[in-house]
Amino acid sequence: MLDAIKYPAAPLWTGDFYNEGINRENLFDKLKEECGVFGVYGHPEASHLCYYGLHALQHRGQESGGICTSDGSQFHYHRGMGLVKEVFDNDKLSSLEGAVAIAHVRYSTAGESKLANAQPLVFKYREGDLAVATNGNIVNAPEIRKRLERQGSIFQTSSDTEVVAHLIARSQHDDIVEAVRDALAELNGAYAFLFMTNGKLIAARDPHGLRPFVLGKLGDAWIFASETCAFDAVGAEYVRDIEPGELLILDGAGMKEDRFSPSLKRAVCAMEYIYFSRPDSDIDAVNVHSARKRMGRQLAMEAFVDADIVTGVPDSSISAAIGFAEQTGIPYELGLIKNRYTGRTFIQPSQELREQGVKMKLSAVRKVVEGKRVVMIDDSIVRGTTSLRIVNLLREAGAKEVHVRISSPPFKNPCFYGIDTPDRKELIASQKSIEEIRKAINADSLHFLTKEGLIESIGRLSDEEHGGHCTACFDNVYPTQVPNDEETAAAACGGCD
Amino acid sequence: MLDAIKYPAAPLWTGDFYNEGINRENLFDKLKEECGVFGVYGHPEASHLCYYGLHALQHRGQESGGICTSDGSQFHYHRGMGLVKEVFDNDKLSSLEGAVAIAHVRYSTAGESKLANAQPLVFKYREGDLAVATNGNIVNAPEIRKRLERQGSIFQTSSDTEVVAHLIARSQHDDIVEAVRDALAELNGAYAFLFMTNGKLIAARDPHGLRPFVLGKLGDAWIFASETCAFDAVGAEYVRDIEPGELLILDGAGMKEDRFSPSLKRAVCAMEYIYFSRPDSDIDAVNVHSARKRMGRQLAMEAFVDADIVTGVPDSSISAAIGFAEQTGIPYELGLIKNRYTGRTFIQPSQELREQGVKMKLSAVRKVVEGKRVVMIDDSIVRGTTSLRIVNLLREAGAKEVHVRISSPPFKNPCFYGIDTPDRKELIASQKSIEEIRKAINADSLHFLTKEGLIESIGRLSDEEHGGHCTACFDNVYPTQVPNDEETAAAACGGCD
């Protein structure tokens, strides 16, 4: 979130620090997945565990990956652009020695992005080496950055992580734990932080618990991850979710459980359940697939429609679609199929070929949908362009009717907490009525899940003591202070860091 | 199928002509997918259509890809190891000029394989340039090859395709169509062939129609593909399945529909419906997903078991699992999840890490299966090792009972028609009773779909006139002559060519 004043016209410059040519048109068809963090304390094959852990978190970021290990006296470090399996080979992994490690995957924007922004970031400061990895977004990073620049700081990345490193280095405290406390005290935002020195691993989760962050165990080693699916991948046992405002410090003396902030009202990101997290992960002890299936059932109860088949938009809406089918008794069918082999390097068809019908990623299955009344379940509508495209695919394949059911409320407000959302005026639900959206996406009918239905479906214990969810993107109620609308263009989250 | 005498102990040497180090242990966990062919006659962007078509057929082969175009006077040609998106970039694709093209994807064995075997193969012979691409397997290729070698032929690949090219070159006929006829007359096997010269495109399907092969249209251009999903990908319209024994000849005079063989009893490969083809494809006008769902329903009728959840082994068994769930009313759940980002270059975990529980590709979802009686649907059991692993995954995740239901009959006999199967004695169903298999895979109960149930589920018009299916892998009834058991080791299909 750097330098809002100089770049007012380019709210998305973050992933594009020195302008390597983002294709803006492709940016918002879908919400961008965020980042994922993974950490190990006390396992002889720490770097290999990071590799498998990051791989399990790959859905949270396909742009870049990195691992930094400490052997107790020095760091070993590698990062690169691409999927985890592309960034690391066995030689590189084996050269990352040490029993302590932090690791990171970063999300992919449509354009090229900078290796310099790949995490973990590694710094030297007066007390030695420091590595930092984070998932989330610091809302007030632009102001802090400006203040630091006025004080003579230089920045080499557009990452919030660098801001935090500056705060640590400028702390009055020499002790890293105290310096981290000083830095966190200045932050307003959503984050799961892992800090590493040659001696300590420190984990911190934002005071509202906006971003998921879990603690696990593998033998005597402690494991940290954005999602529990990474524990399953490495054979680790889930211990508990890290508490909002909690500070965990691991060193030779063991793990110390501390806090850097009092307990604020918990506000777990609802979109993690709806769209981002892997279905086999549990957040706050609630399984994501099961929550999604309940959303589908709830949606069926709220907005039943008589139809011949139910189909989900792969992959994230399959669970909800099955829930809808089970609740209604309308058979679930594979009306849409996704090509698994599409990826970053894929050659886009020419305009002409596209008009002739060349498709790459998603196809409708003619035999399944032809002549049918179809209920199409999707998890959200952002700008509406993707929804229109999918409805049309179904119609071209012969669907008689297409009834769209969305397993979340209308998405109306930008996220400032780590999800890459467009400007408010590009969010279709912020600009149009439900009926207008229905027309815009060419659907026969359209219904969104209610916020109450959503909360009910997630089913987390959600009360005064446990706190609730962040549903700001639906209801405009942000758990922290956020920029007003004039500032939004500059400060809205351009990705996680 | 080369040199059976010298390599008797290595039935799979085919993908390994000069021994580049196959990891044999990984070879048979799963039946290997076959190859895919795609062809275009009369479209200015033929090479681009091939790219998107091959991409849609990528599930049939991930080892290598190739495209050969003809601009009428010469060939333009590129092939390489890897996924289609890795083999081609825009420059390469654009350099492949011409309105006629044939293209191919080849399946991936565990070890490295030879670029030399990648198709299309391109030859010079007395009449000029010839390109050939095929999906299938020629049962009598080893004998023909030996005869040709005795006559002084040399071979540079281990591919059956090269054998056919030799037969064409040695034909008494100068006319390519007659020469192709001569060559096909000598073949016993399963195949979808595309031949191209600078002037003609020729398509031929084996007299039993063992391998799928369809004809489509895109504007004025004719399109050929192994599966209809490739038509959807390029916006082409399905015209019809190519007839067994049919020979289609395209040149400046248009398309000529001819035959090279009388109509034999049709024997469409049942495994295409069960496992190989993409669910959105139609074979002989029957949609694959729908057939699989019916197999699941049929299986539920044949072998009901009371349970808490139904889960399918991703991806190929999801349709059958949903059918089973719908038929029984037991909820379908995401009990198993597959990591989408695993691929060829993935670093395998060390033995130690594997023992500690590191998993890469498939995980069981604890929250979903814990304490539950689980019905696990899979499409087939080959050697049983994969099934055992998955059952154990479910048990470790807390499943109370695991009932395995297989949506095909016991797989007992090797395939000679293009599917890479192990030796008969490695096929668990050929060596053990159902009860013994149940124990070997650690299941609480185990049932296979009956052959009758399978045929019923597929639902193709199947009678004297239309012919039936090849179910030789289940019932040992091969539609063509095949080697006896002593010859099997050498001649069994080591992959498609």
Add this chain to the structure above:
Amino acid sequence: MLDAIKYPAAPLWTGDFYNEGINRENLFDKLKEECGVFGVYGHPEASHLCYYGLHALQHRGQESGGICTSDGSQFHYHRGMGLVKEVFDNDKLSSLEGAVAIAHVRYSTAGESKLANAQPLVFKYREGDLAVATNGNIVNAPEIRKRLERQGSIFQTSSDTEVVAHLIARSQHDDIVEAVRDALAELNGAYAFLFMTNGKLIAARDPHGLRPFVLGKLGDAWIFASETCAFDAVGAEYVRDIEPGELLILDGAGMKEDRFSPSLKRAVCAMEYIYFSRPDSDIDAVNVHSARKRMGRQLAMEAFVDADIVTGVPDSSISAAIGFAEQTGIPYELGLIKNRYTGRTFIQPSQELREQGVKMKLSAVRKVVEGKRVVMIDDSIVRGTTSLRIVNLLREAGAKEVHVRISSPPFKNPCFYGIDTPDRKELIASQKSIEEIRKAINADSLHFLTKEGLIESIGRLSDEEHGGHCTACFDNVYPTQVPNDEETAAAACGGCD
């Protein structure tokens, strides 16, 4: 040399079998270097020796490299496009097991060329595996190929090597040595052949000894190479040059020295001394650098000119320039310098930048040549375009006079023996008088070495018994039958195979 009739207009199509876009304009600035062969019999690290041997022969071919080893029962094989160091890594090299190996580097044309043409070529025929590597050119390959095609042979490469493999496979003899004899008996041309089976290594040199080929020893192992510099690279001892018409057979019984042809008049390629071979190599026991220096001295005696400095065109003309300087007492200076880092992947400057003076490969050193009368020594003039460019470089850098002295006679006739030469009508010396050439290249004076001076400088024992040199490119006297002028365009050597 394939299919002369169909491609009459494209004498160079050989490196361009299926037309991957040669940039013809760049083809003839300089004679193309040929290929190099290397072989090992009886060393446990045969593949590694090949690697270092090929590396020493890299100047003979930068397009592709390949190694095939035999462990006694099977082949291990790898080849690829690019420099030896790019084609092989340690893993690949170590996987090439066995104590017997043959290896090859292939020259680079300006355009892309086909991996399929990279050598060694490996074949299966009735007697098993066969690998072949060669340097040279078979003059009558087109006729043999046509005959073989009429007999039903198919060709997958444009290489003469494949023709020879066909001849071996079609021999009446089962014994490989006899079959090789049969094949060689049909050939007219220049060649150094290495054949390998799982059991034997066979070496053969053409009856005139046109192409260099030497035998060495490393401990108990036998080593074969195109040039002695490869022996120095691997620490092997030079034993002797292989005799013209000689056939060396190595197997478990040791080395058998035999002949496949009577001794014909020896005709060692003079261009190997003038330009192709590495200066530290010896051909027929004459050191190349020393021969070149003598050419320079001789040139000084034949065509003295008073000047301030002598400079050579790097790298091949440095030795001759030093000889000229020593003979005349005119100081040798570094008037021209070559950038070592230019290579295949270099980005060519735009026309505009070129006009502004951007240079990539060769620069004149202003401080050295400014105001000076310069003698510029070069080894040959092919089309004259390069010479003109270099003279102009020197003039732009301030040279007062530029006197060009060429250390070989005028190059007037195409080579059919493995050197990639243009059409006779593009050879400037074939079309223009010396005075016309002088004007065309903008020199103040121009002299070529006489043929007698050349032979004298080389200093090989050259008489009835020892035979002489091939100087056909200078005097049109070819040691073998060659095509007449109408056939030339099709048959002239498009590179070594």
Add this chain to the structure above:
Amino acid sequence: MLDAIKYPAAPLWTGDFYNEGINRENLFDKLKEECGVFGVYGHPEASHLCYYGLHALQHRGQESGGICTSDGSQFHYHRGMGLVKEVFDNDKLSSLEGAVAIAHVRYSTAGESKLANAQPLVFKYREGDLAVATNGNIVNAPEIRKRLERQGSIFQTSSDTEVVAHLIARSQHDDIVEAVRDALAELNGAYAFLFMTNGKLIAARDPHGLRPFVLGKLGDAWIFASETCAFDAVGAEYVRDIEPGELLILDGAGMKEDRFSPSLKRAVCAMEYIYFSRPDSDIDAVNVHSARKRMGRQLAMEAFVDADIVTGVPDSSISAAIGFAEQTGIPYELGLIKNRYTGRTFIQPSQELREQGVKMKLSAVRKVVEGKRVVMIDDSIVRGTTSLRIVNLLREAGAKEVHVRISSPPFKNPCFYGIDTPDRKELIASQKSIEEIRKAINADSLHFLTKEGLIESIGRLSDEEHGGHCTACFDNVYPTQVPNDEETAAAACGGCD
């Protein structure tokens, strides 16, 4: 120069910030080449000019390359590991828009090094974007860095350049020119700096002129380079050497010639003439090849020896060897030859193969040296290991006597000004007498050029007014304050930044 206290045992850690595995044994066979800078102001194809300019400076650094352009409002930036031709392709180059650019090549250490250290470095600070590229070394960077760290600065590279950026950011002046002045005022060392903002290009050379830095013109554009050979490469005209202590400022108002320091005694690095610079470059109007040839002549006068041939160690000693030969009348011969194709990725031979005589880079030419008394000219002896190896090569090739003549005085003292030298105690001339060195390198005789002879040979106008050379590595007289011996290990130059 970072963190001297924590890494006292590893003077070379600089290129190895987070320890990616340097092979220390290979580090000091030869002095490492330094870095090169190139800049353009006012040319529409600035990035392309940088490409060709860097290519001409490639001998100064093969590790990494980078270009940063400014289009007036923003930066465009790319850098990468490897040769210039590997780092850039046409697309990347064309995406670097703008008429102003700075560019850099960095030297290669034996081990892997960090992309993070590749230059130009690009920063954001309160005034906007800043790019910096430099050749040289800041002697007091470690102290400044420590002071900055104490003030809360963080460092992401081990480069001195980052130190300078911090100083600029912390300057009291907002104006970039004044801020640069403030920063330079704190530096003690050797440097050629290029600074760029979106508006200005600033060049500065250290007050002693230790590192070369020249100004040129191409039409209306200004060009900056480490050596004049880069001007020849792009067709630019040499204007003058930049003055020691000079500050050139280019912006819309044209070029302003200013100073940041009074004129100190000029001390041009003598090793640039002896070894580093390209022979076609001129430093302070003296051509490098000519200077080297004079060193060879002078060496012949100082230390004549009767011999049969003179040979130089390629490439840097060829000029001196020719000078020696011309002076003595002993013929210059190609006794040693270097393989042009060796490079970073080359596979090292096993110990066993090395003992059998496998060589990769340098060979002696037996035919040339056998039975001869050889004068071997080299430019310097650092640790003596390379010299011993080369003398032994010549002896193994049959040289009767080997007389070593070095075209520079004994190298006794570490460099603090940008040349990567080992510890004083590893410098053989610092530890042993000439006679002891002679024995250590197995030479029959050994002589070094005298310092007086060196200065005389270079022939620069060298007096009170013009100043002299830095010959500290020979005579221990450093033009600036340098660390005392205890500090040396930490502060000695680990490469240019």
